Amino acid sequence: xxxxxHVDMDCFFAAVEMRARPEWxxxxxxxxxxxxxxxxxTTCNYPARVFGIHSAMSSHQALQRCPHLLLVPGNMPSxxxxxxxxxxxxxxxxxxxxxxxxxxxxxxxxDSPWFKGSATRIAEHIRATIAHExxxxxxxxxxxxxxxxxxxxxxxxxxxxxxxxPAKVADFVQQLPLTKIPGVGAKTxxxxxxxxxxxxxxxxxxxxxxxxxxxxxxxxxLWQRAQGLDERPVQAHRVRKSVGVxxxxxxxxxxxxxxxTVLAQLWPELVKRLDNRAIKGLCIKLKFSDFSQxxxxxxxxxxxxxxAQLLCIEGWQRAKGRKVRLVGVSVELNATPNTERQQLSxxxx
Numbered sequence: 001x002x003x004x005x006h007v008d009m010d011c012f013f014a015a016v017e018m019r020a021r022p023e024w025x026x027x028x029x030x031x032x033x034x035x036x037x038x039x040x041x042t043t044c045n046y047p048a049r050v051f052g053i054h055s056a057m058s059s060h061q062a063l064q065r066c067p068h069l070l071l072v073p074g075n076m077p078s079x080x081x082x083x084x085x086x087x088x089x090x091x092x093x094x095x096x097x098x099x100x101x102x103x104x105x106x107x108x109x110x111d112s113p114w115f116k117g118s119a120t121r122i123a124e125h126i127r128a129t130i131a132h133e134x135x136x137x138x139x140x141x142x143x144x145x146x147x148x149x150x151x152x153x154x155x156x157x158x159x160x161x162x163x164x165x166p167a168k169v170a171d172f173v174q175q176l177p178l179t180k181i182p183g184v185g186a187k188t189x190x191x192x193x194x195x196x197x198x199x200x201x202x203x204x205x206x207x208x209x210x211x212x213x214x215x216x217x218x219x220x221x222l223w224q225r226a227q228g229l230d231e232r233p234v235q236a237h238r239v240r241k242s243v244g245v246x247x248x249x250x251x252x253x254x255x256x257x258x259x260x261t262v263l264a265q266l267w268p269e270l271v272k273r274l275d276n277r278a279i280k281g282l283c284i285k286l287k288f289s290d291f292s293q294x295x296x297x298x299x300x301x302x303x304x305x306x307x308a309q310l311l312c313i314e315g316w317q318r319a320k321g322r323k324v325r326l327v328g329v330s331v332e333l334n335a336t337p338n339t340e341r342q343q344l345s346x347x348x349x
Contacts, residue, residue, distance in 0.1 A: 001166060003119035004234065005107040006141045006149035007126060009086065010158035012103035014045045015136050016082055017072055028053070029070040035060040038248045038325070042074055046158060082134065089129050093122055098234045104153075106146050108234035120163050127161065144169065147230035151180055173228040174201040181225045183218060200226035244283070244330025245269045252289050252323035256316045259286070262327045263312050267305050270329055279303055281332035284311040288322040303331065 009015065013031040018024045028048035033039015039059040051066040063069055083102040090097045096108035107126075115121035123140040130138050137159040141152025144166050155162035164172055177199055179189050192198065195214075197206060203226040211219030224230065245266045253259060263284075283297040296311045308329050316324075 001110075001144055002108060003110045003112075003117070004143055004146055004149040005109055005119060005123045005126070006143075006146070006153040007090070007105055007107065007123070008139050008141075008150075008153045008157070009103035009130075010137045010139055011043050011045050012136075013043045013074060013079055014048075016079055017075075018045060019135050024070060027070060028066050028068065029072065030059075030062060031072055031074045032059045032062070033073070034071070035063055037250055040248070044069075082136070085134060086130060086136075086138075089126060089133070092129075093126060096234045096236050098236060098238060106149065106234045120161075123161055123163075127159075145228075145230035146232050146234065147182075147225055148173075148228060151176070169228045173226065174199070176200045176226075178203075178222070178226070181222060183221065188215075188218075240333060242283075242330050242332050243270065243273045243277075244285075244328060245273065246285060246326060246328025246330075248287075248326045249324070252325050254319075254323045256313055259312050259316055259324060259327055260309055263308055263329060264305065266327065266329055267308070270331070271303070274303065274331060278334035279331040280334045282307050282311065283330045283332070284308060284315050285326070285328035285330070286312075286315045286319070286324050287326035288319060289325055290322060291325075293326070294318045297332075301334070 014029060017031060018029065025045070026047060028045070028051060030041050030044035030048050030053060032041040032044075035058070041053060041055055041057045041059060041062050043055050044053045044062075048062075048066060048069060051069070053062045053065055053069065059071060063071070079102055086103075087097065087099060087105070090105060090107055093114050094107050094109050094112045098106040100106070109117075109119050109122050111117075112122060115125070119142045123142050127138050127140055130136055139153050139157045139159060140161050141149045141155065141164070142161070143149040143152050143164040148164055148169065152162040152164045178184050178192055178197060184192070195206070197203060203211065203223060208220070208223040211223050213219070215222065247262065247266060249262070253262070278301065280301060281297055281299050282303075283295055285293060285295045287293040294315055296315050298307065298311060300307055312327075
């Protein structure tokens with residue numbers, strides 16, 4: 001039986017800013033881009049959340065909901081530096097640390113000698129150490145696996161701890177909304193609701209085979225998570241699967257030529273981030289003026305702007321008269337290093 005802790009910093013970017021400016025703690029405040037540049041909210045403090053503001057919301061909409069919102073630009077070097085300090089604290093308790101982002105991570109403390117192996121006391125001590133040394137708050141969840149630990153960390157936010165012992169897993173999961181399961185977005189939730197499925201306990205009567213018939217491999221995953229099952233280990237060395245860049249445009253664009261120009265501007269940054277790693281696929285992302293989006297991907301070991309341009313042209317055909325507000329390009333990484341850059345020597349059909 002594993003002992004997994006999921007630690008999630010509370011409104012991390014905003015918290016780092018408020019630490020430097022304590023007078024911001026009690027007023028609605030958010031980190032994000034300017035509305036005139038089509039910025040989006042990266043994170044916001046809890047007084048701002050009272051107004052319905054959340055991450056990924058446009059700054060324009062956030063200011064409409066809260067006209068007196070304090071909007072500050074992000075400082076990524078500062079956030080990365082603090083994230084490294086947090087990670088150093090994690091490693092005092094276990095070597096099995098799997099960062100998910102700058103502000104959250106899984107820890108496997110199954111064999112940790114701290115506090116006689118008590119995952120609850122370890123989680124309490126981690127949170128207290130972060131508060132004492134960094135003057136920041138963190139929430140944590142303790143459970144037998146990663147899926148449940150991540151859900152648990154959200155139960156008593158902010159600055160809280162929730163412990164889900166093995167004996168209570170079955171009862172907890174039965175009442176869990178299906179929207180808590182990763183991968184169940186708005187569209188999937190709607191499909192499930194049409195089948196009369198909104199909570200995990202309803203899947204038992206529906207049956208695993210029927211879920212697989214209707215949802216394929218994801219149906220099998222749904223069934224496992226609805227039983228509280230997750231065999232994934234904490235991976236201290238995660239292999240990155242993709243690299244990408246994108247830009248939200250100040251003004252919408254309409255022609256394919258404009259899109260190709262934006263793509264060409266993004267390309268050097270993609271190559272820089274790729275750092276000569278081998279690829280096995282290329283993907284283009286376009287978001288339209290109505291906020292719908294489309295993606296196109298192709299398998300290819302060749303990193304070539306010409307390939308991306310062909311995908312971009314194909315994607316533009318899906319616009320159907322709509323303007324484009326965002327252009328992105330990404331690559332799927334190969335597990336093997338790219339020792340020699342391949343040259344484009346054939347037409348892509």
